[in-house]
Amino acid sequence: MNWLTLLMALPLLGSVVVAGLPKGNEKLVKQVALASTLIVMGATIAMAVSFQRDNVELQFVEKYSWIPSFGINYALGVDGLALVLILMSTILAPVVVLAGWNESHGGRWSVKVFYILILVLETMMIGVFAATDVFLFYVIFEAMLIPVYFLIGGYGTGERSAAAVKFLIYSLFGGLLMLASIIALYVMSGAQGGHTFDLAALSQLQMSSMTQNLLFLGFFIAFAIKAPLWPLHTWLPDAADSATPGTSVLLLGVLDKVGTFGMIRYCLTLFPEASKTFTPMILVLALISIIYGAILAIGQRDLKRLIAFTSISHFGFITLGIFAMTSQGYSGAALYMFNHGFSTAALFLVGGWMISRRGSSTISDFGGLQRITPVMAWMFFLAGMSSLALPGMSSFVSEFLVLVGTFTRYPVHAIIATFGIVLAALYILIPVQKALHGPTTPGNENLSDLNLREKIAIAPVIAIIVVLGFYPAPLLNVINPAATHVIAQLGFSDPVPTSGGK
């Protein structure tokens, strides 16, 4: 059974149905969109159940010739990492639809267009993680920008069109650098036994270390813009500030993961030597991201920008875990990607509700929400605790694994990164204190608490955060074999922990 194609086809089908619905019936549009995303989620879970977790090979493989003259295939397949990310994307999609039930109303276009864009985007989110043909990956990687561009520019707030353009230009620039690298790979494959874009075949190419370094940079810069890594992050706060909360969840939670996913799937696999060459530099950038994102988050007065900067810090951790080149670091990074999706979703969604109720996104406008809207306040508090990686929350496990994995090879880096955790406590606890606790400030007296729809939307997110915090084994069992496999392929073995005393 072609599971992955089915997964990609379902949201697309949903968008066609939505497009065909009669005008004016917005409720029906939303219901159909929600139903489509729920069906996709169900199908993904059904697929995930039949995933063989000890098998490190790609699974659910499909391959059809697409453009034979260039050796391009429509080739799909998932390993543990891709499966986890697809699972995350398809769980977040219905949450976003349900949580942002009314966020399409302030847009330039109709509600219908909003959900068509969301559903098309979901198809591409699945495809980008499932593609095993580099050309197919690139096509989806670039084409994804278009729906997001219209989602930010059409339905956002404030300087939405400027933010949308900034996002698009940054991403296109990175994408074109990657295209140059892809062309080079394609031409080299032609000289070494036939044109192909197959990831596995391309990873066998022989190339000089100079070439490898240059091509690595082409890919890495594209992914570092996407992820985003300091100093290529400047588009993110603007985009997150302008986009609707739901769009931000998809943007930071899923799309930015394509960056870190790409580093693992493409940079490490295609250019193992260059990855090692650039590791010291990348680790430094990751550390700067961790600290810089955290410090700027502390300084933000705007709730949405604050969440955006916390994400920059978190992406620093993920990058650190990836390039520590240990299986713990890798597992931690993979788990971190999953968890970050949910903790950011919780922050953005609850934050979005607070903002739309209060009519302002400035943190100092809030105060004493704990008394007026206890459920909303608790949800924000939990989301915040997950973001600062409190033990018992899922993100603690991943952050811990990243730090352990880093420490065994790069102790100094790990110690510096630990400061990020301290700063995280600050950037979360300050807004929690200002907005939730203390006396109720004027303007907040009449805010309403979460309604049933919002509670239903946020419940699975919080549940996942807490359950995986106590029992991360289901995910780690899927990720770990892949992690060990990748690290071994790169020619690394995990350093043996020494018992000290030397």
Add this chain to the structure above:
Amino acid sequence: MTFNAPVLNYTLLSPILILLGGALLGVLVEAFVSKAMRAVTQLSLTVGTLVLSLAQVWRIHNEQSMSAAMGSVIIDGPGVLLQASILIISIISVFLIADTDHFTALAAALPGSEEERHSLESGNQVTEVYPLTLFAISGMMLFPIASDLITLFVALEMLSLPLYLMAGLSRRRRLASQEAALKYFLLGAFSSAFFLFGMAYLYGYSASVTYAGIRESIVGGSGNDVLLLIGMAFLTIGLLFKVGAVPFHAWSPDVYQGAPTPITGFMAAATKVAAFGAMLRIYYTVFANAQWSWSPLLSLIAIVTMLFGSLVAISQRDVKRMLAYSSIAHAGFLLAGVIALNKAGLEASIFYLFAYGVATVGAFAVVTLVRDSSGEVTDLNRWKGLGKRSPWVAISFAGFLLAFAGIPLTSGFIGKFSIFSAAYESGAKGLVIAGVLSSAIAAFFYIRVIVLMFFTDPSQDGTSVQLPSILTRATLIISMAVTVVLGVYPAPLLNLISHFSTFIR
């Protein structure tokens, strides 16, 4: 002295002969058919001629011949493909030309004169644009299959002269249109002179005007290389002028802006196919062995053309000028296909020419629709909020722009990818990097237009989108469909091209 009657293979030449016949009939129609029936007769005659010619091209698509016209014309796979592309692009362009509102009622009347006013009021619209178009197309059809320099020059003039006239036919802003025509004519004549000069030197070098003869001399290497270099340089200048490459591009923004929009679309798309078709044949067959003499300089020109076109387009405020600079940038990309000098480069160029030509006609079709009471509105600031007023027109224009920008799932991406990979394969890495860079720059101004259309609130200045006529609608739908289908599933066309794209020599 005996005189040998020329032996012509009429079947192989029939696509061009049909066009010439149709054009001559068009002249007669202009003279004899009544005013009321003229426009519709001309239109059906022109479209009929083009379709017949296309059918004839299909009939000869498997033929290969060096001797169709005494060695002056080569019929081979690439020639047939280019001819078919020119015809398809011409058909959808003629649909736009059918909207007589763009054309002056009486081109011979002075702008603003009593005579002009009278012919407009009496509805006495002349339709000489149709036979002119057919003459131009027949020249374009001959250009890429010519196999000696004399025929090449005749074809060049055949396609150019009607275009000079057509550029001056605009109904509104006639002075600008006539200025454009004159500019195009003077600079075109100038470049023809360069072209002839180059021909003379090549003759001096090889004592032959046929492609085969010149190639033999180059392969033999016994001639005077100075003559060859001068000849190649001047011939190239003539060709680069036609495709609008820097530094021979100066005419194109003014002509694009001044000419009636349907003509601009036709010219931008079909002339490029013809001119690059001829260029590909000359460089791939005649000059191939002198690659090291022309390749570095041509690469430099390609790089400068890409970057210049993209950079200057950013500052344009007029949509037709913007498209003109974008077409300059695309000429640079296409030059990369010429420089590649391998089979992949030839295939990529043919694909790119077709895809780009169709999208260009589509983009200009949209331009013809945006109007106010005094005609077309080409000021980009007045395109604000177009997406709100007429979403479908705006969406299709956005689609064409995304194709120009080379965004995946459009034909432009496949074209760009194939041409860059061919250039990379031939070792022209600098070209690829410049191409990627200028694509990034170009994306910026294409996106700016999308922002204007979709993310800016409309201003109340009487700009409106005319309801497209059936023919314009057909052009829009066909070009959009081609752009998307070639982006999503280009395999059939690529296979076809790869099957046919070998020059015989």
